[in-house]
Amino acid sequence: MKYGFYPGCSLEKNAYAYNQSTMAVTKAFDIEFVEVEDWNCCGATEYIAIDLLPAYALISRNLAIAAKQQSEQLVAACSACFLNLKKADHYMGESHKLNEKINKALAAGGFNYEPGSVKVRHLLDIIYNDVGIEAIQEKIIKPLYQLKVAPYYGCLVPRPAKMGSFDSNEYPTSMDEIMRALGATVVDFPLKAACCGGHMTQISEDVALDMMRRILKNATDNRADLIVTLCPMCQFNLDAYQESVNKKFGTKYNLPILYFTQMIGLALGMSEQELGIGKELVSAKAALTNISEEPPPKPKRVRRSKEALPLPVLEEV
């Protein structure tokens, strides 16, 4: 399997662990990445909010290069990069006017992009749909038995719906399924697709900290050992600001935030070092000792009282 790959700035710096683990895991599944040559920043969430046209021009330069490199599918691991690339491609296809303007701007640098020629996909989509649960299971050496994880999707991968998505927009389950396949126990996590606050930390820290608090609280309330994410921004916020949250609200959250690729890597028997585990600020060391060699005992059937009414049955995922 061969794809174009757009790393984005965070994978070079604060999310280097994501980069490392992505490369290690994709290699194990024979995925070949062709990096976009001389790629540039996607503008994150800010530039689009300030000036659309240069923002889209900046993003589509990467699409143009990917197209030139004949990458029919372009993979991004960072949620913001993924959404920006997808948005630019989508709106260029939708608006002839925008397409013209952007291509005029691209022409100044000798580029050209035909919307629709590159299909933008998120790394999770590739692992879940192209690699598939079965292929992952076949390669598992060290199952993550008894580790309780809260899979956290954030907002930029599941939404918006109108550009089409590979999972539910409100209650995604693809990462849950991958975690279960690895042997981990997935806890109920209603806020799995809520926003972490993004760059709100820079605008109004109070608002941002409260947004992070509810996510940390929800995962802790549901007894997660750690949160697993697919987004450098989510990881950074929940990890780096956890201490500030604790200080502000007088809480004692101690929840490591790891990438789903790190979890897959662990189950495939890769070393923590190889996967960049240890680079996180809230150390995952203690949490990872919960991994057991034994699968968890079958949950006891809760005896319901005689008066209790039957429950609607959810199909087992």
Add this chain to the structure above:
Amino acid sequence: MSKEKVGVYVCHCGTNIAGTVDVSDVATWAGENNDNVAVARDYKFMCSSLGQELIEEDIKEQGLTRVVVAACSPHMHEKTFRGACERAGLNSYLFEMANIREHDSWATTNKEAATQKAKALVNAAVDRVVQQSPLEPIPVDINPNTLIVGGGIAGITAALELADAGNHVILVEREPSIGGHMAQLDKTFPTLDCSACILTPKMFDAGNHDNITLLSYSEVESVDGYIGNFTVNIRKKAKSVDEELCTGCGICEEKCPIRVVDDVFEAGLGYRKVCYRPFPQAVPKFPVIDRENCTYFRTGKCRLCETSCPTNAIKFDQEDETLQLTVGNIILATGYDLFDARRIPQYGFGRYENIFSSLEFERMVNAAGPTSGKIVLRDGVTTPESVAIVHCVGSRDKNYNEYCSKVCCMYSLKFAHLVHERLPDAECYNFYIDMRTPGKGYEEFYHRLLEEGTHFIRGRVANVTDAALNDNEVNKLIVQAEDTLIGTQRRIPVDMVILSSGVESRHDAKEVTQLFKMGCDFDGFFIERHPKLDPIATMTEGIFIAGACQGPKDIPDSVAQGAAAAARVAGLIQRGTVMMEPVRAHIDQEKCSGCRICNNMCPYNAIVFHEDRNVSEVVTALCQGCGTCVAACPSGIISGAHFTNDQVFSEIEGILWDVSPEKVLA
């Protein structure tokens, strides 16, 4: 061939056609360019009596031998214009219609192209009509028996109407008892009548009527034939109970040691025995044994029902039975399915135990239901202090069903009323998008609820969660919604959530349409003959629809449609015969080589082979005019009346009038 005198009439249909097609140009052009056209006119509304008179006068005064009307779909007005021709003494099969509305003016805004296409369609119709021959419709006797599929309130109403008028009805119901969804309800909006009290007398009547044959626990397996003469096969599933011997005493049900969750009648909120009647007032009174869960059928042991039956009516060896019946008309009243709220995971149904579906709540508030009418949480004992009712679950939502389910606002209001009535201290919240209460006494009921103190919050619910953000929310279900009237996000912690799920077509609606050879729309609701003027008939003659299988409907609407369908059928029965299109195949006996290829092709077994003469022949009474044999005949000597090769080829040539043969071949 002598020249025909064709009259061409181009209809404006107000601006429906004239707004896009230059109608006078089309008429003039037809008069000038087709030698057979004697008269060509355009007129505002051809279907009006004046428009029809125009045709009649021209036939009489100008001696027209053929008529073409370019207007709407023949489904709409072919009958109208055929009538005009007949009145003026012209055989109605010498008339042809060109559809320049649905196939032309409505399909484009390009005037030039539309006018060009209208000319081609008119030209084709003229070229075809000159090839047509006079035909006479074939009278068909109507079998006076009627099949009604579905024993809900719509089907029961239709059955009683027909039976009371002296006609025999076969009422087929899939479940062990008739009654449908209405039997599950406690109160009906807005009058708060007890649902069972008004329904059970009708069920009893339907079950005991001399003119109604009730086949419960049965399904239609195949349908053949046509209006007046349908042959249906009905599979009577084995009840394992001999109806001749059973008295309906209920001892077997009492003795049965196995109980399972009842997903049908109790909507999953309660249990039933394996040997069961869905509810005490079930009609017919006979229980059935659910073989899938029965210990005897699984292990060969138990037999408690059999040993306890005082009349030895339990028959484990009973087998499914197939009945073949002939009926003249069919009414489909197959009802609806409730939207499964598990499909919206963020609403938490199935994940949080104190979230209930609307039918679960109907059963809960029903005095005969699992909690004897007490409103309690899933533990069966705790009384909720606050209840949230979420409207539009699966309705008015592009991700699920775009349409409004019509009944949910009203039943949600009824729920709120019942909460106030039974739990006077509880807070009740209604989360709605728009309050839709059109109906007699409905808006007044809404006002009553406003007075009763229900909190109405206008906003679609984003999610229901147990993720508490503060102490007030701990151990509660939090309903989050944007209150669009005050423009803010609201989080309301409650003990109980009711999801007002919408109405969906039956999961097997598509198979049913295939079985009965009619159509359903994208949502699975059966398609009526006309959305305004004929919501009762279907495009298939002799098949009628009633109730929620046609679209979301409340009880009074379903009853009205059931009665209307019965009236339509009664009319046909009274008439006794119906005229069928004389579109039939004919084999030229002189030229038939006796190859017999057509014999097996015919889906109606309407072709016989004469060994002595070595030729095949079509039995006109059985032929349905489908045309399969016409296409299959290797010698090309089978012709379909009104669809002869000459007629079809002339039509094609007519439509391609402006295309040179070279171009066609290229």
